[in-house]
Amino acid sequence: MCGIVGYVGDRSAAPFLIDGLKRLEYRGYDSAGIAVYDGEKTEVVKREGRLSRLEESLNGNFTKGFLGIGHTRWATHGKPSDINAHPHTDCSGNIIVVHNGIIENYQEIREWLKERGHRFRTEVDTEVIPHLIEEYYQGDLVSAVQKTLEWIRGSFALGILSGEEPDKIIAVRKDSPLVVGLGNGENYIASDIPAILEHTRKVYILKDGHMAVVKKDRVDLMDFKGRKVEQEVFDVKWDAVAAEKSGYPHFMLKEIHEQPRALKDTMTGRIDPERGDIRLDEITIKAEDLENIDKIFIVACGTAYHAGIVGKHAIERLTRIPVEVDIASEFRYRDPMVDDRTIVIIISQSGETADTLAALRESKKRGARIIAITNVVGSSVSREAEDVLYTWAGPEIAVASTKAYSTQLVSLYMLALKMALEKGTVDREEAVEIMREMKQLPEKAQRIIGGEQKIKELAYQYSKWDDVFFIGRGLDYAVALEGSLKLKEISYIHAEAYPAGELKHGTLALITEGIPVISLVTQEQLYEKTLSNIKEVEAREATVIAVAMEGDENIAKNANHVIYIPRTIPFLTPVLTVIPLQLFAYYAAVARGCDVDKPRNLAKSVTVE
Numbered sequence: 001m002c003g004i005v006g007y008v009g010d011r012s013a014a015p016f017l018i019d020g021l022k023r024l025e026y027r028g029y030d031s032a033g034i035a036v037y038d039g040e041k042t043e044v045v046k047r048e049g050r051l052s053r054l055e056e057s058l059n060g061n062f063t064k065g066f067l068g069i070g071h072t073r074w075a076t077h078g079k080p081s082d083i084n085a086h087p088h089t090d091c092s093g094n095i096i097v098v099h100n101g102i103i104e105n106y107q108e109i110r111e112w113l114k115e116r117g118h119r120f121r122t123e124v125d126t127e128v129i130p131h132l133i134e135e136y137y138q139g140d141l142v143s144a145v146q147k148t149l150e151w152i153r154g155s156f157a158l159g160i161l162s163g164e165e166p167d168k169i170i171a172v173r174k175d176s177p178l179v180v181g182l183g184n185g186e187n188y189i190a191s192d193i194p195a196i197l198e199h200t201r202k203v204y205i206l207k208d209g210h211m212a213v214v215k216k217d218r219v220d221l222m223d224f225k226g227r228k229v230e231q232e233v234f235d236v237k238w239d240a241v242a243a244e245k246s247g248y249p250h251f252m253l254k255e256i257h258e259q260p261r262a263l264k265d266t267m268t269g270r271i272d273p274e275r276g277d278i279r280l281d282e283i284t285i286k287a288e289d290l291e292n293i294d295k296i297f298i299v300a301c302g303t304a305y306h307a308g309i310v311g312k313h314a315i316e317r318l319t320r321i322p323v324e325v326d327i328a329s330e331f332r333y334r335d336p337m338v339d340d341r342t343i344v345i346i347i348s349q350s351g352e353t354a355d356t357l358a359a360l361r362e363s364k365k366r367g368a369r370i371i372a373i374t375n376v377v378g379s380s381v382s383r384e385a386e387d388v389l390y391t392w393a394g395p396e397i398a399v400a401s402t403k404a405y406s407t408q409l410v411s412l413y414m415l416a417l418k419m420a421l422e423k424g425t426v427d428r429e430e431a432v433e434i435m436r437e438m439k440q441l442p443e444k445a446q447r448i449i450g451g452e453q454k455i456k457e458l459a460y461q462y463s464k465w466d467d468v469f470f471i472g473r474g475l476d477y478a479v480a481l482e483g484s485l486k487l488k489e490i491s492y493i494h495a496e497a498y499p500a501g502e503l504k505h506g507t508l509a510l511i512t513e514g515i516p517v518i519s520l521v522t523q524e525q526l527y528e529k530t531l532s533n534i535k536e537v538e539a540r541e542a543t544v545i546a547v548a549m550e551g552d553e554n555i556a557k558n559a560n561h562v563i564y565i566p567r568t569i570p571f572l573t574p575v576l577t578v579i580p581l582q583l584f585a586y587y588a589a590v591a592r593g594c595d596v597d598k599p600r601n602l603a604k605s606v607t608v609e
Helices: 013-027 051-058 106-115 125-136 141-149 240-244 251-257 259-267 287-291 302-319 328-334 354-365 380-384 403-423 428-439 441-450 452-462 475-491 500-505 524-539 570-591
Strands: 003-008 031-037 042-048 067-073 095-103 154-162 169-174 179-182 187-190 202-205 210-214 219-223 295-300 323-327 342-348 369-374 387-390 467-472 494-499 516-521 543-549 561-565
Touching: 003 013, 003 095, 003 154, 003 169, 013 031, 013 051, 013 067, 013 187, 031 051, 042 051, 067 095, 067 154, 095 125, 106 125, 125 141, 125 154, 141 154, 141 169, 141 210, 187 210, 251 259, 251 570, 259 403, 259 441, 287 403, 295 302, 295 328, 295 354, 302 323, 302 342, 302 403, 302 475, 302 570, 323 328, 328 354, 342 354, 342 403, 354 369, 354 380, 369 380, 369 403, 380 387, 387 403, 403 428, 403 570, 428 441, 428 570, 441 452, 441 570, 452 543, 452 561, 452 570, 467 475, 467 500, 467 524, 475 494, 475 516, 475 570, 494 500, 500 524, 516 524, 516 570, 524 543, 543 570, 561 570
Parallel strands: 295 323, 295 342, 342 369, 369 387, 467 494, 467 516, 516 543, 543 561
Antiparallel strands: 003 067, 003 187, 031 042, 031 067, 095 154, 154 169, 169 210, 179 187, 179 202, 210 219
């Protein structure tokens, strides 16, 4: 996820670009850059780090020019650096592009363009776009862009300008958001409304598969084939603070709703069911390496630790290698049995979690091979690991993690599949079935979000309780742990998760009349056992809120309320079952008047032990 801005008009473009990027810096902040056409040439200035570094380098001496584009980056391909920062150019520096999203087939395009004589300067996927446009440019920028769009696969929002046609910006949307702001004698583009809200409240929210030719006095909307399209102007009624959250009341709710997009992005270009292949370019482990591995550790904290419990199930089932999951703050103090026949998988959203980093370093000292799963390119964890698998969730602002967790889950599934295919421990037909089901997860996640009203009503109804219990078996228990953490950290309700079979070993003493017990029932092989445990709490007159798969009519006879998730293979249900629990926690916190995005005593990145 990145921030894009663009300006065409009669004012100096650079101050608008810098101001707009400041309002979008929450979307990406590892590098920033602007490009401004000054009447003769396009000047590009870009810097690694926060936007303030770019401002310092400009030192108030803005390039004079009335046409420009800018970008704040959240890295996916290529480490944060001056050279990898956007905007990117063609060989001549004449065609300039900013991009939010992922180009799946950039490597094959890059090789083809090299054969055609194009010279590349960076590691990033975006750079193929200006070179493709250059390849097709014959005096008509719009036509060259449309030919380029026939080539590229993936998700993208693009802002494009050319010194050959300095009266326009071309804006393109496929899957990644992009808006066009309408002014008087000037127009704007942005990846999100806050960037332009000081200048206009009238916008076109571009639809997927549409593009806009933006000039200072007109905007032409069309599809990728150049056919004119009509669209109503959207009148923004949000204030500036709400606009930063795209109209959502809290970042947490926005990030829950972003999960379908984040899941899709994290799998984009990596899963190929047609070929039965998992392509993880950052993971170099091969079959011969796995032959020398006796054990795998997964080490993490908090939400990432809960993802690791799901990862243990996935890796053991598919690779038949024993897996142990450890809390990072405990790991190095118990003299773990780690050596050169061990893989240690480190999971950290920020890549800077102090306890997790310490566990990584201790494991390396003992000779283990380190695989990192992180959301931040260039983070300490990513730099110190031998192999890195990036989750492409984009920046997560709310303290309570949501989309980072779900993308960690799909990353662990992909890693498990890759290792199993290398090792030959999974039938390819089964692997293909899992991949096909994984590709459907974003759409199924969206369906759950579309039905959140019922979850909201339940959360409001039971938010007055001071205690809530979560139960489940197998993978359902792993998700119950995350659900209870979400509820306690943002609503301050005391919440506990238990393996359902453990209730009779003490916990039933706490089950009283009416107390909410959220019961996850998605694992077919454990269904009858879990149902028996639900009967145990039902007999103590608890209120049972079940989470089950669509088509399970029997569960309604054994629960007070049922939240259904779309049916998938039980192996993958954690990606879906967590979403109702996130929504329940969110709305319970709202009902109790809590500061959802900034819960008391907690921080987003824990950089102390």
